Amino acid sequence: MSTLSVSNITDGTDTVETGYVVNGSAKAWVNMNGTGTIAIRDSLNVASLTDNGTGDYQINISSAMSSSNYYVGESGALNTTTEIRHYDTLTRTTTAVQIQCRDNNGNDFYDTAYAGVSIHGDLA
Amino acid sequence: MSHLWERLLEAKSRLAPVQSKYRVLFENPAEPDAPAAVLVPDPNWMAAALEGNILPPIDTYLRDRDVPDGQPKEHPYAEPIGAMTEEEAIEYLIQKDIPPQVWRDYQGNRSVLKIVPVELIPSDRSFRNAWKINQTEMEMAA
Numbered sequence: 325m326s327t328l329s330v331s332n333i334t335d336g337t338d339t340v341e342t343g344y345v346v347n348g349s350a351k352a353w354v355n356m357n358g359t360g361t362i363a364i365r366d367s368l369n370v371a372s373l374t375d376n377g378t379g380d381y382q383i384n385i386s387s388a389m390s391s392s393n394y395y396v397g398e399s400g401a402l403n404t405t406t407e408i409r410h411y412d413t414l415t416r417t418t419t420a421v422q423i424q425c426r427d428n429n430g431n432d433f434y435d436t437a438y439a440g441v442s443i444h445g446d447l448a
Numbered sequence: 449m450s451h452l453w454e455r456l457l458e459a460k461s462r463l464a465p466v467q468s469k470y471r472v473l474f475e476n477p478a479e480p481d482a483p484a485a486v487l488v489p490d491p492n493w494m495a496a497a498l499e500g501n502i503l504p505p506i507d508t509y510l511r512d513r514d515v516p517d518g519q520p521k522e523h524p525y526a527e528p529i530g531a532m533t534e535e536e537a538i539e540y541l542i543q544k545d546i547p548p549q550v551w552r553d554y555q556g557n558r559s560v561l562k563i564v565p566v567e568l569i570p571s572d573r574s575f576r577n578a579w580k581i582n583q584t585e586m587e588m589a590a
Contacts, residue, residue, distance in 0.1 A: 371544060374488070375487075384545040386493055388524070391517040397452075420545070
């Protein structure tokens with residue numbers, strides 16, 4: 325793999341430091357089906373998924389984060405028309421993050437047909 | 449040596465994902481009331497494991513568990529290992545992503561970990577939070 329070493333990226337009009345691009349990129353992400361036979365549709369830097377129970381999943385990362393102070397973004401939908409509004413991020417280590425999917429009131433757990441998780445921060 | 453994340457990124461662009469035919473059922477003895485958990489291998493990770501020269505040795509992950517937050521870890525820059533079979537890759541994942549009290553320390557007489565074909569995991573999740581590992585030889589694993 326060849327390496328391009330530059331400080332800035334420009335389109336001729338706007339210029340941005342490459343540090344913003346590197347730091348702003350997701351270091352891990354996953355798109356999964358949390359219903360039926362649980363499966364991962366696509367991902368980056370994910371080793372496995374742990375199905376802990378209804379609406380309760382753990383994302384296991386392959387290349388660890390430097391600390392557990394990273395950002396976790398989640399989105400999900402019960403089906404193609406119904407959105408899950410409430411996520412909790414629970415156990416969080418440099419190699420795993422546990423998420424729980426609940427209804428709008430934060431009460432009942434739901435398996436999520438279309439769940440996405442992205443992790444931003446510094447790699448170890 | 450390139451960073452593990454860079455190797456995974458390059459592998460994702462080159463290798464077709466591999467959906468594993470296995471799942472790992474486990475019960476954590478530290479949480480006796482919790483339902484059985486199911487470990488699902490990632491297809492891109494499995495492709496990297498089968499390809500070889502991408503993933504670090506498993507013992508680097510085990511040593512990194514004791515490294516405090518913010519301190520340098522060993523596994524991102526460790527020399528990658530060669531190609532694994534799918535069965536070896538599952539054993540690797542068990543050690544990496546399942547707590548040691550399940551696969552190493554447990555001394556009870558219940559089965560708390562089973563590697564099963566994906567067809568033996570029920571697709572009906574109506575009673576998901578009641579799943580336990582079947583302790584007898586029956587058709588379904590949970």
